[in-house]
Amino acid sequence: MINRQAFLFDKIGLKHVAALNWDGAVWRPLVIQILLGTEESGTFHATYSEQRVAPSSPWSLENLGAYHGNAGEALSGSIGKPFGQLWWNHIKASVSEKPIVWKPLEATGKRIVSFVVRVRPLDYDRAVSCPPIVTSEQEWSSVEIKADLDRGSGSRLTYYCPDSEAPEGTSESPTAPSGKIYCRRDAKGTLAWRPVLDHPCVFRCPENYTETDEGKSCVRFVDSETELGIFGAALVCEAEGASLAPIQSLKELTPITTDRLYYTAHVWSSGSLKPPLPPELSCQPLPDCKVNDDKDEKDIYDING
Structure with a gap:
């Protein structure tokens, strides 16, 4: 059975979603988070750091910002398209009992049975969370990610390197296949991921090579x-x-x-x-x-x- 409890945009309407994004002619960035429940593998999540919807019909999706999560990046190809059409293609299909489409999860054979969508202002997000890790960039493309849903202080992101590489950040041992970074506050109270990574995984030779x-x-x-x-x-x-x-x-x-x-x-x-x-x-x-x-x-x- 498909859970339809969180049709946030259906309930308030795209016009009002756009209103959240704008203060007159001034853009007010929103952080959007999508939670996708699957039959056998639990809940996956995708967060975008700076969503912007056009202020008037057809309310095109103009910006998404950085992607963070473990569901896979699926929305950036829809920038420039009407947000209503985007919403139908990815989520709203469940109204007619059609499968909810999230291509990265679909490619691994996972069936989505529930979803939740929520938004909050970027200014508030920065005050209580570390910034999204841009896991869609090239250096993260071959890295498996296990990220906490929460990006608040103390949250953790674990990353798993390919066989020929080793983690640059902290790990259980120099040859461990995974590394971890943590959300910490610095001396000024600003939240940031530590340690800072130039690349999550680096090439490393086996012992005696x-x-x-x-x-x-x-x-x-x-x-x-x-x-x-x-x-x-x-x-x-x-x-x-x-x-x-x-x-x-x-x-x-x-x-x-x-x-x-x-x-x-x-x-x-x-x-x-x-x-x-x-x-x-x-x-x-x-x-x-x-x-x-x-x-x-x-x-x-x-x-x-």
């Missing part, structure tokens, strides 16, 4: 012998959730021991190495690879033979 120059991958040189040659080396890497690595720069070769043979992802095929080596190295003729510097030539030994 070294970050490469471009900062997008990690390498480790393994000196142990393998009975199966390059296939055995590939299996050793696979056991660590890795793969044989290509040489991308001469600096990456610093840890190697020159009396050993190392297997890499480079393969001799059709008269050339694939992928190609960096320009500082040459492996022709095989099997010895040398640095292309006549003043300081150094054998590094071939990689796959």
Whole structure:
């Protein structure tokens, strides 16, 4: 059964919603919060920090501000459209027993069975709450969020990083998959999220691995012998959730021991190495690879033979 208790905009009318947004010709921003109850996964929420509806018919949606929540951002594509049409598309369909549409939740198979919509002035919201976290921005796009419904002092936002990244904020340990930020008052009494994050998740190499120059991958040189040659080396890497690595720069070769043979992802095929080596190295003729510097030539030994 669908809960229809909170048709706020139906009860007071779009004209009066617009009146809340304007003091004559002066815009009065509103914070709008939408609560979406699902059958099996509890309640999800979406908050927009600066809603603005045009002061006259057709009362187009002109602004939404920052999104905050765990329901997923679903309304920004409707800016410029009549607010009544927007309201029908997303929420009011339940009047006719059609499913309530909130695309991010719909995409994960969740069925919405109840909703509540509420608004309050932005000035009041700033006095009692931390600002919305703009979770629709790029740095949050791959981050799973678990945010308290309340943004008041003491509230918490937990974020979960992808496997290749680690949280920048506080976490249970340096390798923990999640981090937390908290709503705190500073010395002046202003509410803000702490700690301040440049990015919620940062690239971090596993233990015993070294970050490469471009900062997008990690390498480790393994000196142990393998009975199966390059296939055995590939299996050793696979056991660590890795793969044989290509040489991308001469600096990456610093840890190697020159009396050993190392297997890499480079393969001799059709008269050339694939992928190609960096320009500082040459492996022709095989099997010895040398640095292309006549003043300081150094054998590094071939990689796959």
